[in-house]
Amino acid sequence: MHELTVCRALIGQVEAVARAHGARTVTRIELRVGPLSGVVPELLREAFALARAGTVAEGAELRLVEVPLEVECESCGTRGPAAAPNRLLCPACGGWRTRLVSGDELLLVRVALAGITPAEEGAHV
């Protein structure tokens, strides 16, 4: 699986944010991950431990927020939870013509920075 690839991309994004704010370290990284994102949270944690070594995120805490599967039915309009990543049927009428409302996210939500040089804060804007 490509969790390490994903983590390297994540570190790149985090480094850019830290640089833009003149921050020396990143203390926390918050991600939103859905069951249909294609990455496995446990593997992502393992990969993160490897990928962060020697970067500004070396000591960062990784916070994973797992988002639920939710669908909206195109037949009856119901919006609600889906049973499983391979059962995205309407919770009301059982129809398969649904649209995924949430569950495939793989999102960097926010980063907590420390050791900011005041002069540089916001200087990039």
Add this chain to the structure above:
Amino acid sequence: MCESCGCNVTSGNAHLVEADGPLARTADGSTAVEVLEGLLAANDRAAAHNRAHLARHGVVAVNLMSAPGSGKTALLEATIEALAGELAIAVIEGDLATERDATRIRARGVPAVQIATGSACHLDAHLVHEALHRLDLEGLDLLFIENVGNLVCPAGFDLGQHRSVVLLSATEGDDKPAKYPVMFRAADLVLLSKADLIPVLDDFDPAAAERHLRALASGAPVWPVSARTGEGMERWLGWLRALVRG
């Protein structure tokens, strides 16, 4: 590499500088920065750039994905043969580190670029971009990208294709869509390949494969096709022709 080709893809991190949102102090004294950007954003941008390349030359691209050995290259060979003289086709081969598949395609008189994926388990938009620059897109109608044989990773990486086709061969079992939902949800079309073997495999039920796909909320067509006997080829070719006509 875009500086050298003059087509100017956003450089790796430039976008991220603008990606920060409002600032807020957190309890521990650190500063929280809202980002709200996909982890594959850099790949997605490269994919959009690839799409622009293709659009400039009026080329339609199809990303072929499947487990190893499901018959991607064989289907390409049969397709190229059937469309010879009708559509100008090229192939980007990512399936093997060797030139083996590209050689098979070139033997049919079609340009093929082999991406050396090494041990990589999927293609990404950057790899495809390099390959695009090794191809003459002028005058092309249809570009196939044969992805690495893998039902997990390739689904996560947009390559800039216009359609994704997933092959499920008769020998793999009809429950594959239930086991690899991310991959099969990405399919615009599912081809039940090696259909000539379906009659001898009593445990492969095409209707069950379709049921598993529908449970993923996918309305993609599920069509049997055999590169060996030609069964189902006309429907597949018709789909390609309609795609090229737009």
